Amino acid sequence: MNIIIVKDYDEVSRKAADLIIEQIKQKPSSVLGLATGSTPVGTYKTLTNALKKKEVDFSDITTFNLDEYYPIDREHDQSYWYFMHTNLFHHINIREGRKNILNGKAEDVDQECKDYEAAIKKIGGIDLQLLGIGNNGHIAFNEPGSSFTSRTRLVDLDESTIQANSRFFSSKDKVPGKALSMGLGTIMEAKKIILLATSEKKAKAVRLSIEGPQSEDVPASVLQKHTNCTFIIDQAAASLLKK
Numbered sequence: 001m002n003i004i005i006v007k008d009y010d011e012v013s014r015k016a017a018d019l020i021i022e023q024i025k026q027k028p029s030s031v032l033g034l035a036t037g038s039t040p041v042g043t044y045k046t047l048t049n050a051l052k053k054k055e056v057d058f059s060d061i062t063t064f065n066l067d068e069y070y071p072i073d074r075e076h077d078q079s080y081w082y083f084m085h086t087n088l089f090h091h092i093n094i095r096e097g098r099k100n101i102l103n104g105k106a107e108d109v110d111q112e113c114k115d116y117e118a119a120i121k122k123i124g125g126i127d128l129q130l131l132g133i134g135n136n137g138h139i140a141f142n143e144p145g146s147s148f149t150s151r152t153r154l155v156d157l158d159e160s161t162i163q164a165n166s167r168f169f170s171s172k173d174k175v176p177g178k179a180l181s182m183g184l185g186t187i188m189e190a191k192k193i194i195l196l197a198t199s200e201k202k203a204k205a206v207r208l209s210i211e212g213p214q215s216e217d218v219p220a221s222v223l224q225k226h227t228n229c230t231f232i233i234d235q236a237a238a239s240l241l242k243k
């Protein structure tokens, strides 16, 4: 695991955007795995600005998002479909048909998940996967207890995740209790992984993921086994690391 500790949120965003731009320059047809949540918003803004300055071109990339609430309409202002379009896709020159997001209204959930896995496989896998981390150590919506070999599936959200994410909804009971999520096994097949974490709220999850034993109680600890995984964290998120 590579650990990059920088000063603050803005520096995390800059560093993450730099690595994504470098990836696209090396391989213009890169397949990117994308994350939602408040953490990557700054990264997406930095990428949008880089396009304006002609430092990057997204016209050949393909993306796969990690997860989506279930059930949820894509037009709902808290769907991850809506989030991705508002924060990134509307501002960059990614082509139609190249943005893959799990359908939060899928009638046949198992088929939806199988098709998603098949699409990732068909394109040759994810070159660079961006991740955030939940306060409880979840990645995507793989909550504590998720198997390290799990694949894309329907999951129940933890009470603590519903509580944490209720800040975006009008009330806690409006947060969907379930989600479709890439599995930990799916995420681990990405060729490169970048995990972003900022603020002291994430410090415990960051410490356990990096320095704790590998355990399904801390889903992000699976990343210790990945051969090309970089954590980009600010000083507050790094504050509980021993080394």
Ligand code: GLP
Residues within 6 Å of the ligand: 035, 036, 037, 038, 039, 040, 066, 067, 131, 132, 133, 134, 135, 138, 139, 140, 141, 161, 165
């Ligand atoms: C959600 C997403 C995760 C994300 C996490 C942290 O639960 N499913 O992919 O990493 O939130 O969000 P934030 O960046 O807002 O702290």
